[in-house]
Amino acid sequence: MKLLRLAPESTNFPFMRFRRVSYPFSALLSLVSVALFLTLGVNFGIDFSGGTLIELRAKAGTAEIAKLRSIAHGLEIGEVEVQGFGTDTDVTLRFGLQDGGDAAQAAAIARVKAAIGEDYEVRRIEVVGPRVSAELVQSGTLGVVVAVIAVLCYLWFRFEWQFAVSAIIATMHDLLLTVGFFALTRLEFNTTSIAAILTIIGISLNETVVVLDRIREMMRKYRKMPTDQLIDVSINAVLPRTIMTATTTLLSLFALALLGGHVIRSFSLAMIWGIFVATYSSVFICSPMLIYLGLRSETVVGRAPSAGSAATEPPAP
């Protein structure tokens, strides 16, 4: 049987030469992301901004967004964002916290329900109070920071410091670009988005670790080879795996984004973007960084092999 190969049998791309292009390119993208975040900001969902979300489905016919907008406008509950999503029967209403505590939120929901009448089925109601949303922001930020630090420690323990630093730089790059993605696409940024970001961090490091593992192995093998050439050989060696894994993960994620329903669509789309960015950065950002950080074969060979590297050798019979 003829088997499918997405990557050619043996490649020899001079990846390291691209760093003169990829670094300015990534720097530009990162700057654009920061600029987007600072000017547009991300579209915080009620998880982080506090407020009420009501999802409606028209019982018969299609949802009339314009009509709902004018109804909502007359309710005096502040600005109501009325949004459709993909289907012509479903619509969400979103409005900010009302003054006057939980009773006021409940009253606002009752007003909305009364105003829309019997034409719509209420499919979902979410109310997040100010203290909870503040805590969610806090725990979300804390989660991302703790994840980065924890993984940094692990990498420091398992690899030379140059590896750890470049892995973190690549991860930060992915993080920035993901935030930029949220700012640009206006996808709702909520607690599942934090889940997406943490998973992207995990995947980004997963990619990076696979490349770094191979670079380290090659450094032990070819002590005389110049670093940039050595990194090129390593990346070319893991390239089939990188493409293969990115493809299988993307297949699952596209299935989720297209079929998984609107509730997790923003999660799936962010993850798809994350896979592209993470794959790109492990090759074009993280690996060249090793050269800038002055990693040489002697640095790796000079150190006593760590516990994990012993496992890469065939076990004694």
Add this chain to the structure above:
Amino acid sequence: MLRLATWKIAAIVAMTVCAVLVILPSLLSAAQRETLNAYLPSFLQTRSIVLGLDLQGGSHVLLEVDTPSVVKSLIDTMRDSVRRVLREEKISISGGIGVLPRGLQVRIPDAKDRAKVMPRFLSLAGPSGSGLAEGSTAPTFDVTEGANGVVQFTVTEAGINAKLRRAVDQSIEVLRRRVDALGTTEPNIQRQGLDRILVQVPGLQDTGKLKDILGTTAKLEFRLVGEPGADPNDIEMLDQTEAQGQLPVEKRVMVQGEDLTDAQPGFDQRTSEPIVNFRFNIRGGQKFGEVTTENVGRPFAIVLDGKVISAPRILSPITGGSGQISGRFTVEEANKLAILLRAGALPAKLTIVEERTVGPGLGQDSIDAGKRAAYVGAGLVILYMLVTYGIFGVFANIALLVHIAFIFAGLVLLGATLTLPGIAGIVLTIGLAVDSNVLIYERIREEGHLGRSIVSALDAGFNRAFATIIDANVTMFVAAAILYFLGSGPVRGFAVTLALGILTTVVTAVTMTRMMIALWYRYERPTRLPI
């Protein structure tokens, strides 16, 4: 590589069989499962996967005990105790008892008087003396003597926390009685953190009613209506629910809601208006009898949460220990009030700080969409592995299916909740799970190209890829673990499936495929690598 311990094969096969056995009951209906459980010993009871509220529909309401009101009630109780002590010891103070934001202060000019009451004050403020902070050894109040004979009581953090903890415990009991009265199945009510209560009610349609029932304190008091010419300090003006304007009501409470033993909705025999019939316990009945005997002809106020429901006139002494509340209720209101009175009052004010309700329609849609995405995602990955790796792809795919079975079995055994993000996590691990196989296979190919023999290439592939697999999965696992500890609700479901998926993939992708390839080599004796 090729020599495989029989026990390893046996263990893997046994684990797979167990996983399938654990999952199968989830495919049965609840009734079928019950029949099955009747035939099984207690340690073998079958369980099904717990679906999150976002999938089965229902309400998730997070309530918070209002700390300022708890502090205020602590201070109020202390003020009454201090006043009582001063009265009993006949001690004169200058300027009354001052209430501060975090405590009280009282000025006792005479040093001898101070010396006399200080020990009693200290015992009031202590954990045992006041009885306010049971189970804690720290005092509820710090009592300090300042200049000019001022004695200051400052409520302590430990005192507030102990009180909050008790308020949460008592509230959970009350809320459980109230939610049970709604007739919903399997509500989940639990403490969250120091001062919060999580109420999860599956499948309830009318959330307005639920929130109403959760958020009402339901503190019922019977008090006399103040007469003209009474001391203004003993009277407060209260709003009325069914009439305009305020009513002067005595601060002194005749009988409280906690002295009720029963409350049932009913109809007034004369007016056919919905009412609530109640019965007092012995103490409440006696007290009510005494007060009504002494005050025939005067109106008394039935006060619920600081609002007067009605103020009927006492026509004759009520000594039977029962009575009725009328307040121009609708049938529904009378029902609700009866439920609230039966369940008892909340010890403190509760505020709803978060609510997430998913209707059953959306829940079912989410299940369908999640299933579709999972089938298509898994199908595509399986197909792709097949066309890329041929027979080795078949091995990876078998491992993938076992991996999915392990995740579900893990969910059942842990009693973890499957949420929509959790399904997303499973779909994602389907994509990620084959990564370990890809790492191994690509390594085998590479080693084969270097001119190694088949056995040697297989061996090197597995051994060399192993460290990378561990490193790569540890980083993912760290992310999932952090998500678990910091996330809540549905997101936590994602963390669980992701973490489970990472753990099982190491078993299935490494050990299982290794076993299958070893068996394949033994029977096939291939002359060249199939990938």
